[in-house]
Amino acid sequence: MDKVIIAENLSLSYKEFETIISKANFSIDAGSFVFITGASGSGKSTLLKSFYGAIEPRAGSLMVGGVKMNRISTGKLNFLRRHVGIVFQDYKLIKEWTIEKNVMLPLIISGYTKDVSGAQVQKLLGHVKLIHQSGKYPPELSGGEQQRVAMARALAHNPILILADEPTGNL
Structure with a gap:
């Protein structure tokens, strides 16, 4: 089975x-469903941030989707992020955009047509039971509803890897 993430002597700070994480060694197979657990402040969010390039390895090596995260170029980072879905702990929804447009964001970035994007967004909003909220804005929704919007957005572009930081915190 292919490895989607490989960490060797990974240190993050x-x-x-x-140092938040010191000399971690692990790999994650494609198709796996992995939970990372630990006490508050133990480095779970820091580790997830390293998977999408928000924090660079201090030492050791980290490969995500075949891309080496050590000193990653902007071009490679943008390529990787087009193939990763992320549910942030604080959702990171754009308050001035409708729910529909928030879910559409990864599709806009990837260059999908409006018709394809619209169909995908309607399907996902239906899946998370928020189709009736598509014209509303994030501040008009409950925390749990915002979290479901963030989940739909993370799935919009059919990513090869989904990262979720506290994905059920408000559900």
Whole structure:
């Protein structure tokens, strides 16, 4: 089975002498469903951030979807992010955009036509039972509804990898 993530002696930190994760070794097979658990502040979100390039490895190596995350170029990072779906802990919905347009964002970035994007968004909003909210804006929804919008957005472009930080926190 192909490995979608490979970490070798991976160390992550935000400051030079404040290591959050030290010398981690693991791999994740394509098609796997993996939960990362631990106490608050133990580095779960930091690890997820490294998977989509928001934090670079301090030491060791990290490969995600065949892309080496150490000193990754902007072009390769953009390529990777077009193939990853992310449900952020705080959702990161655009407050000035409708729910429909928020879900459409990855499709817009990937260059899909309006017809294809619209059909995909309607399907996903139906799946998360929010089709009736498509014209509303994020502040008009409950926390759980916003989280379902974030999940639909993460799935919109049929990603090869889905990362979810506290995906059931408000559900």
